[in-house]
Amino acid sequence: MEAAYVVRVAFRLDPPDAAVDPDRFETTMELAASEPGTDGWLFFRDRLWRGEIGDESSFRRLAEERLGVAPAASVEVVAADFRELRTDEAYLDALKDAITADLERFNADSVDEVLRKYLGSSVHVRE
Numbered sequence: 001m002e003a004a005y006v007v008r009v010a011f012r013l014d015p016p017d018a019a020v021d022p023d024r025f026e027t028t029m030e031l032a033a034s035e036p037g038t039d040g041w042l043f044f045r046d047r048l049w050r051g052e053i054g055d056e057s058s059f060r061r062l063a064e065e066r067l068g069v070a071p072a073a074s075v076e077v078v079a080a081d082f083r084e085l086r087t088d089e090a091y092l093d094a095l096k097d098a099i100t101a102d103l104e105r106f107n108a109d110s111v112d113e114v115l116r117k118y119l120g121s122s123v124h125v126r127e
């Protein structure tokens with residue numbers, strides 16, 4: 001069972017003792033999705049809304065921490081854009097089961113409504 005949140009992030013470099021050109025670049029970051037029902041599995045609910053990042057400034061700080069650039073004054077994540085939940089069928093089934101077991105938590109009538117509400121159409125199932 002495997003899944004990851006795929007996010008496009010943009011960095012700006014501002015080194016104190018050098019000039020750089022370009023000073024901004026983009027890359028794709030994958031954050032491993034926690035197993036449904038375990039600590040951290042509600043990442044999608046806490047961070048996303050209709051397939052978009054809910055609070056981008058907070059997410060940029062999270063990205064800086066996860067990428068190990070948070071303490072670096074010369075590197076800043078300046079943009080973040082959620083792309084997809086990349087998953088296999090087993091993870092998606094487990095996610096749906098965990099949502100079903102606690103549907104009231106999501107203020108929704110169905111699992112499909114929950115997935116649309118938070119992930120939009122950004123679920124990509126891979127073999």
